[in-house]
Amino acid sequence: MAEHHSSYVPNTGIERWLDARLPIVRLMHDSAVSYPVPRNLNYWWTFGGILMFMLVAQIVTGIVLVMHYTPHVDFAFSSVEHIMRDVNYGWLMRYAHANGASMFFVAVYIHIARGLYYGSYKAPREVLWILGVVIFLLMMATAFMGYVLPWGQMSFWGATVITNLFSAIPVVGDPIVTWLWGGYSVDNPTLNRFFSLHYLLPFMIFGVVILHVWALHHVGQNNPSGVEVKDYAKDTVPFTPFATVKDIFAMVCFMILFAWFVFYQPNFLGHADNYIPADPLKTPAHIVPEWYFLPFYGILRAIPDKLGGVLAMFASIAVLAFLPWLDTSRVKSGRYRPIFRLAFWTLVIVTILLGYTGSQPTDKVVLSLGGVTKLDMVGFAQILTVIYFAYFLIALPLLGLFEKPQAVPASIADSVLGEAKAHG
Amino acid sequence: MADQSMSEPNRRDFLLLATGAAGAVAGASVVWPLISQMLPDASTIAAGAPVEVDLGPIGEGKAITLKWRGKPIFVRHRTKAEIEASRADDAKITIDPEADAHRVKAFGGKSQDQWIVVYGNCTHLGCVPTGFAGDFGGWYCPCHGSHYDNAGRIRKGPAPKNLFVPEYAFLSATKIKIG
Numbered sequence: 109m110a111e112h113h114s115s116y117v118p119n120t121g122i123e124r125w126l127d128a129r130l131p132i133v134r135l136m137h138d139s140a141v142s143y144p145v146p147r148n149l150n151y152w153w154t155f156g157g158i159l160m161f162m163l164v165a166q167i168v169t170g171i172v173l174v175m176h177y178t179p180h181v182d183f184a185f186s187s188v189e190h191i192m193r194d195v196n197y198g199w200l201m202r203y204a205h206a207n208g209a210s211m212f213f214v215a216v217y218i219h220i221a222r223g224l225y226y227g228s229y230k231a232p233r234e235v236l237w238i239l240g241v242v243i244f245l246l247m248m249a250t251a252f253m254g255y256v257l258p259w260g261q262m263s264f265w266g267a268t269v270i271t272n273l274f275s276a277i278p279v280v281g282d283p284i285v286t287w288l289w290g291g292y293s294v295d296n297p298t299l300n301r302f303f304s305l306h307y308l309l310p311f312m313i314f315g316v317v318i319l320h321v322w323a324l325h326h327v328g329q330n331n332p333s334g335v336e337v338k339d340y341a342k343d344t345v346p347f348t349p350f351a352t353v354k355d356i357f358a359m360v361c362f363m364i365l366f367a368w369f370v371f372y373q374p375n376f377l378g379h380a381d382n383y384i385p386a387d388p389l390k391t392p393a394h395i396v397p398e399w400y401f402l403p404f405y406g407i408l409r410a411i412p413d414k415l416g417g418v419l420a421m422f423a424s425i426a427v428l429a430f431l432p433w434l435d436t437s438r439v440k441s442g443r444y445r446p447i448f449r450l451a452f453w454t455l456v457i458v459t460i461l462l463g464y465t466g467s468q469p470t471d472k473v474v475l476s477l478g479g480v481t482k483l484d485m486v487g488f489a490q491i492l493t494v495i496y497f498a499y500f501l502i503a504l505p506l507l508g509l510f511e512k513p514q515a516v517p518a519s520i521a522d523s524v525l526g527e528a529k530a531h532g
Numbered sequence: 533m534a535d536q537s538m539s540e541p542n543r544r545d546f547l548l549l550a551t552g553a554a555g556a557v558a559g560a561s562v563v564w565p566l567i568s569q570m571l572p573d574a575s576t577i578a579a580g581a582p583v584e585v586d587l588g589p590i591g592e593g594k595a596i597t598l599k600w601r602g603k604p605i606f607v608r609h610r611t612k613a614e615i616e617a618s619r620a621d622d623a624k625i626t627i628d629p630e631a632d633a634h635r636v637k638a639f640g641g642k643s644q645d646q647w648i649v650v651y652g653n654c655t656h657l658g659c660v661p662t663g664f665a666g667d668f669g670g671w672y673c674p675c676h677g678s679h680y681d682n683a684g685r686i687r688k689g690p691a692p693k694n695l696f697v698p699e700y701a702f703l704s705a706t707k708i709k710i711g
Contacts, residue, residue, distance in 0.1 A: 268659070269657040269658060269675065272656075286571070286572065287567075291576045291601075292603060295576075297576065389599055391674065391675060393674050395659065409676055412690050413690065415692075469674075
């Protein structure tokens with residue numbers, strides 16, 4: 109929508125004065141008021157705004173928590189309890205921050221799935237998509253380091269397991285791990301640097317989000333039909349009030365879910381073991397990462413080789429960045445691709461099942477016939493891992509060549525009017 | 533002049549290269565301290581000095597866990613039967629082949645094969661394995677299911693290496709120095 113021109117008219121003298129010197133009000137007006145959005149956006153398109161809200165909520169609660177937290181192995185755990193028991197509304201700040209991380213990932217997974225289903229990664233939105241993958245990676249790093257800060261058992265052993273992933277790198281792996289730790293094991297220097305980086309990364313995310321939104325506003329939003337905007341008058345509506353009100357309504361609904369967790373189930377998404385102070389001599393019987401890492405953890409455990417497991421786990425995320433070129437279909441939206449839809453929902457189910465395998469003990473029996481184990485958790489995860497990668501590396505490239513898509517509407521307006529007729 | 537500058541390096545070219553080289557050296561000398569500050573500091577290294585361990589109180593068939601450099605170290609006093617079993621399996625070690633005799637040290641010209649001293653971190657991703665557990669009577673790692681035998685050799689599971697043997701030496705028949 110690069111051809112979209114500014115419609116901002118400064119009315120007062122002071123607005124004209126500022127506009128001539130720093131056109132910041134014009135920028136806001138053009139990006140959040142008059143900016144044209146496709147008229148057929150559904151509620152799946154509200155998660156970008158929800159994510160923006162979550163990022164700000166995490167930064168605000170995080171800054172407040174830092175005012176009371178002590179990043180030292182001897183005090184970290186008790187300073188978190190101090191926040192919970194002594195600080196005014198400390199419990200609220202901590203529960204909002206901890207559950208906020210989970211809500212952030214709920215929203216980002218829906219946002220990613222929306223992009224996958226409607227082909228939002230396809231030209232001309234490749235850079236927009238890749239910036240999104242970068243944000244996702246930064247979110248994962250931030251969440252991981254944040255989880256270490258309370259210095260409970262899961263904090264310590266999660267940090268040990270994840271930093272040890274780097275020891276799989278040939279030759280330089282062990283020196284890199286020592287460098288990451290700042291010692292011979294995860295210890296005070298590790299806690300301090302994780303704290304420093306956990307404070308930094310959200311602001312880096314904020315920077316990449318600005319690039320993400322810039323790229324979005326340059327190429328324009330995708331929409332459920334996957335057809336590009338052809339006629340601004342017919343195909344689009346102004347951002348305010350249409351998208352603004354829809355986004356705010358979705359945000360409020362999302363906040364009800366968020367508030368339910370914070371006020372009624374604040375520890376449901378956490379692990380009881382993290383209320384035990386870190387002990388370097390005792391590993392919890394069953395280490396699991398936070399739920400939002402489970403599918404990738406499932407892939408890591410599926411490969412019986414250390415380096416192979418680490419590579420497969422990183423590849424399962426990196427493959428997302430190559431989606432624009434792996435999907436060969438010229439039709440963007442899954443709405444007009446029946447076989448693709450089947451593959452997409454298979455991917456969603458497989459990812460959830462991978463998360464389930466990641467949450468279970470490796471030797472748990474999945475299928476046994478006549479008392480003989482036919483399939484354990486690792487074997488099950490291996491099958492799922494193959495299907496996960498097959499979606500990206502086999503299904504998407506081949507479907508574009510062999511699938512016969514349904515008729516795509518000529519324009520966004522046609523798509524909306526066609527629906528109205530069908531329902532009318 | 534144009535020809536001259538194309539054909540042979542002049543003073544301007546020299547200045548550009550020299551300035552660029554000096555800039556690169558200056559840049560590297562600023563970046564290195566920023567990287568190096570994350571390496572183990574002097575106090576961490578000092579706290580990791582060698583320790584002496586008295587083996588006297590550890591009875592046959594028992595094991596202790598001690599903490600050194602922030603990591604657990606297992607010291608296990610093997611029984612005759614355990615040593616025999618481990619030696620008998622020497623040919624069956626496939627993941628990280630190593631003879632039982634190479635997992636122990638000698639003192640006074642005599643193999644101290646009853647003593648196994650290993651780091652207590654699984655070589656997969658660093659969890660602490662449980663002692664006297666697993667399919668081979670050694671250690672079992674609950675995190676990702678690695679089985680070690682009583683010499684700390686990896687027998688089954690995702691771990692790529694045997695439990696690491698720290699640098700240590702016998703000071704007497706009942707005392708070792710780790711580090």
